[in-house]
Amino acid sequence: MSSARLSGVGVSSGRASGPVVRVAEPLGEPPATPAPADPAAEAARIRPAAERVVANLEERAATATGDAKAVLETTAAMAADPALLAQAEKVVTGDGLPAARAVHQAAAGFISALEAAGGYMAERAHDVRDVRDRLVAELLGVPAPGVPDLASPSVLVARDLAPADTAGLDPSKVLALVTEEGGPTSHTAILARSLGIPAVVACRGVLDLTADSLLVDGDTGVVELSDGTVRAAHVQGRVEWNGVGVLRDGHRVKVLGNVGSPADAVAAVAAGAEGVGLFRTEFCFLSAGTEPSVEEQREAYAAVLAPFEGKPVVVRTLDAGADKPLAFLSPDPEPNPALGVRGLRVAFDRPDVLTRQLDAIALAAADTGADVSVMAPMVATAAEAAWFVERARAAGIRRAGVMVEVPAAALAAREILAVVDFVSLGTNDLAQYVFAADRQVGAVAALNDPWQPALLRLVELVGDAGTELGKPVGVCGEAAADPLLACVLTGLGVTSLSMNHTALAGVGAKLATTSFDLCQLAARGAVAAADPASAKVAARAPH
Numbered sequence: 001m002s003s004a005r006l007s008g009v010g011v012s013s014g015r016a017s018g019p020v021v022r023v024a025e026p027l028g029e030p031p032a033t034p035a036p037a038d039p040a041a042e043a044a045r046i047r048p049a050a051e052r053v054v055a056n057l058e059e060r061a062a063t064a065t066g067d068a069k070a071v072l073e074t075t076a077a078m079a080a081d082p083a084l085l086a087q088a089e090k091v092v093t094g095d096g097l098p099a100a101r102a103v104h105q106a107a108a109g110f111i112s113a114l115e116a117a118g119g120y121m122a123e124r125a126h127d128v129r130d131v132r133d134r135l136v137a138e139l140l141g142v143p144a145p146g147v148p149d150l151a152s153p154s155v156l157v158a159r160d161l162a163p164a165d166t167a168g169l170d171p172s173k174v175l176a177l178v179t180e181e182g183g184p185t186s187h188t189a190i191l192a193r194s195l196g197i198p199a200v201v202a203c204r205g206v207l208d209l210t211a212d213s214l215l216v217d218g219d220t221g222v223v224e225l226s227d228g229t230v231r232a233a234h235v236q237g238r239v240e241w242n243g244v245g246v247l248r249d250g251h252r253v254k255v256l257g258n259v260g261s262p263a264d265a266v267a268a269v270a271a272g273a274e275g276v277g278l279f280r281t282e283f284c285f286l287s288a289g290t291e292p293s294v295e296e297q298r299e300a301y302a303a304v305l306a307p308f309e310g311k312p313v314v315v316r317t318l319d320a321g322a323d324k325p326l327a328f329l330s331p332d333p334e335p336n337p338a339l340g341v342r343g344l345r346v347a348f349d350r351p352d353v354l355t356r357q358l359d360a361i362a363l364a365a366a367d368t369g370a371d372v373s374v375m376a377p378m379v380a381t382a383a384e385a386a387w388f389v390e391r392a393r394a395a396g397i398r399r400a401g402v403m404v405e406v407p408a409a410a411l412a413a414r415e416i417l418a419v420v421d422f423v424s425l426g427t428n429d430l431a432q433y434v435f436a437a438d439r440q441v442g443a444v445a446a447l448n449d450p451w452q453p454a455l456l457r458l459v460e461l462v463g464d465a466g467t468e469l470g471k472p473v474g475v476c477g478e479a480a481a482d483p484l485l486a487c488v489l490t491g492l493g494v495t496s497l498s499m500n501h502t503a504l505a506g507v508g509a510k511l512a513t514t515s516f517d518l519c520q521l522a523a524r525g526a527v528a529a530a531d532p533a534s535a536k537v538a539a540r541a542p543h
Contacts, residue, residue, distance in 0.1 A: 004211070008178070008203030009449050010221035010536075011189035013484070014233030016155070016175040016198050017215040017226040022207075023158035023165070024145045027133050030100035036092065043092040045099045046085055049138040053079045053131075060168055070267060071167035071191065078131045084110060100139040107132035115440075126186075130162030150174070153230055155214045157206055166191040175232055176200075176216035178223050180207050183445040185428050185478040192218075193481065194502040198233045202445030220533045221446075241508035243272035245497070247490070251516040254496035255508045256312070258476055262303040267501040272508065275312035275371070277424060277498020278476035279304060281357070282319060291353060297360035298367070305370040313370045314424065314474070314498075315361050316403065317354060317388075319343050319377040338438070343378025343403075344388060351391070358395035365397075373399035375424055380406045382415035389420055403476075405429035410458040413465035420471070424498070425462060427477025431455050450479035451532035456488065460527055463493025474498060483510035488539050490516070491523030518542045 036042035054076045061072035078084075084106055091102035107128055114125040137144040146165045147156065150173040160181040166188050169177075174197050182188050182201035192199035198218030206223060215226035218233075245255035256277035257268030268276065284292055284300040292300070305313055320342065334340035347354035358374065365372035376388040379402040392400035404410050405426035417423060427450050428439055434455055437444035459475070466473035474496040475489050481503035487510065489497065497507060525538025 004209070005222065005224040006203050006205050006209065007446070008200040008206070008221045008223060009184055009445050010199075010218045011184055011186075011201050012177075012192035012197060012199035012218045014176070014196070014198030014218045015216070016231055016233040017213065018153055018155050018175040018230040018232075019213050019228065020157050020211055021148065021150060021154040023147055023156055023161065024143075025159060026129070026145050027136055027140075027142075030098065030104050030136055030140065032097055032101050034098070035096045036098060039093045039096055042099050043089040043102075045139060046088050046092070046103065046135075049099070049135055050079055050085055053134045053138050057134075057164060060164075064167065068167040068169075068191075068195070071163050074263070075127065075131060075162075075164040075167075078127060079134060081131075084131075100136045103135045103139065104132060107135075126160065127163055130164055133162075153232060155216055157214070159207060160186075161188045163188075163191065166195075169195060169197065171195050171197055175230065176214075176218065178203050178206050178214065178216055180204060181442040183439055183442060184448055184450060185439060189478075190481065190500050190502055193506065196233075202442045204443065219536055241272060241505045241512070243274065243508070245274060245508055245511055247511055247515050247519070248513060249515040249517075251490075253486075253490050253494070253511055254312075254474075255504055255511070256314075256474075256476075256496055256498040257501050257504065258498050259304060262306075264501070265304045265307045268504070269307045271501040271504045273501065273504055275308060275314075277314050277474050277480075277496055279313055279315045280319070281315060281317065281361075285318060285320065291356070294356050294360045294363070297357060298363045301361055301364035302367045305364055305368040305372065308371075309369040311371060312373065314373045314375055314401070314422075314476075317344070317357055317361075317374060317376050318346070320346060344376040344384060345378060347376075347388075354391060355395070358392055358397060362396045372397065373401060373421070375401040375403055375422075377403045377426070378406060379403060379416070380408045382412055382419055385416045386419040403429075404462055405433065407434055407458065410462050413462040414469065417465050417469045417471045422472040422474065423462060423466070424474040424476050424496075425459060425494070427455065427459070427475060427479040430458065430477070434458065446532075449532045450477065450482065450485060451526070451535045453527060453529050453531070453535050455479075456492065456523075456527050456535065459489065459494070460492045460523070463489075466495070467493045472496060481507065483507050484522075484536065484539055484543070486511060487514050487519045487543065488523045488526045488535075491519035491521070492527070514543060 057076035087106040088103045111125045111128050134144045153175050155176045157178045160179050177199040179201045200221050213226045213228040245253045256275050257273035258278040259265045260280035385402045389400045399421045401420045401422035403426045404423050431448045432439045435447035437447035439448050472495045476498040480497035481499040483506050486507045521542040522539040526535040529535035529538050
């Protein structure tokens with residue numbers, strides 16, 4: 001490697017150095033031969049192997065706490081998924097493949113479906129790969145890939161990290177994390193922040209770097225050779241937060257959770273969420289061959305809303321389309337589906353699907369007592385926003401808003417806010433459209449850094465419009481999960497921040513230490529900066 005200094009995307013603050021430990025590469029595709037002499041007996045090996053993987057994960061979960069425990073338990077549940085195991089058994093008996101290859105092949109179908117769903121769901125495909133590799137390793141009788149036992153504090157370097165591996169990390173042994181792949185919204189980034197471990201993702205070339213010791217800066221994203229000295233980042237103790245999003249001068253900023261399932265809802269409540277800023281409803285549709293009925297949707301939504309009785313919940317209507325195929329919508333092929341018929345655009349052709357979903361949401365809200373609002377994804381104009389609001393009102397839903405994730409919506413924020421009750425910035429999608437950079441592609445991950453000044457300038461436009469019109473402006477992208485960036489967003493006029501439950505306490509506690517005038521100073525500095533690193537430095541100065 002010609003350069004001893006690399007740059008990636010800093011996703012968890014802190015600066016640390018120490019000896020390098022490389023994480024083993026994932027297992028390759030298992031062989032398809034020899035064909036089993038007794039397919040039934042070979043298929044019967046799969047469930048016991050899964051049970052051993054589950055037992056190992058549950059044993060690790062038993063000694064873990066908080067977010068790590070939850071991730072390990074979730075991975076264990078995925079390893080026991082009867083649908084995956086049944087499909088693998090069917091491949092063995094039907095196609096005459098060895099069990100390990102059958103598991104690999106069965107998992108591929110689940111992974112493809114998640115990746116086709118896009119966004120948050122696509123990011124969960126990595127979880128399935130992790131489970132797949134653990135099952136395959138168990139069937140082959142080889143060690144599972146992942147983080148080795150660390151004898152001393154080290155810097156971990158990997159192509160990427162599985163959530164279960166990240167969740168099991170000991171912050172006293174892991175000085176820092178560096179991955180070649182991944183992005184700002186990856187599970188690795190979220191958990192690294194939760195554990196207080198400095199981390200840099202999308203650091204291209206780090207696997208080619210021959211180095212015994214590295215210095216990692218999770219703020220700037222810089223990774224470089226070090227002299228071998230072990231320097232641990234200062235990790236604060238457990239973050240305490242009283243569950244109310246308020247600055248020290250009394251300025252109010254709601255701190256909310258992002259949820260997509262009943263389990264997410266329970267976790268968000270346990271972490272102190274004041275409500276929900278983004279309820280992703282796709283979980284009810286992804287595995288459906290036909291459109292779920294109003295009653296089926298009502299029951300599914302109520303299971304998520306129930307823990308939030310009396311609290312605000314913003315429900316996003318179906319975010320689907322050509323790049324998130326759902327069988328019952330029968331989308332036409334498109335040459336560039338990310339720019340095609342998706343989100344609210346689907347409802348223009350199929351308003352009946354939207355009407356039934358809004359009816360189900362209204363019924364679930366009445367069932368649970370949650371204070372429900374709805375918002376539409378992929379809105380580009382004020383006319384589209386008004387069209388959606390009219391239909392939400394007709395369904396008896398009092399409060400309706402839209403997502404701002406298309407640059408045109410940010411530029412037309414005043415016109416849109418004039419016809420809706422609120423807007424919510426989806427910074428993940430907004431960034432990828434602003435920079436023409438797919439959030440799933442590691443090679444362009446740096447462009448999707450939420451600290452990019454161009455992105456912050458669009459947020460400022462929306463915040464100014466909200467302030468002028470007296471309408472709430474939320475952020476429900478991963479940008480809200482960064483405590484320092486949360487202060488900047490507040491200074492830009494954002495009135496609520498919604499995030500994964502693991503980030504709630506850190507953001508809430510950080511907001512409590514600052515004031516609105518300091519947030520505005522930080523915001524002015526970040527917006528005027530030339531690049532993400534300079535924006536972070538400018539934001540940190542007032543704090």
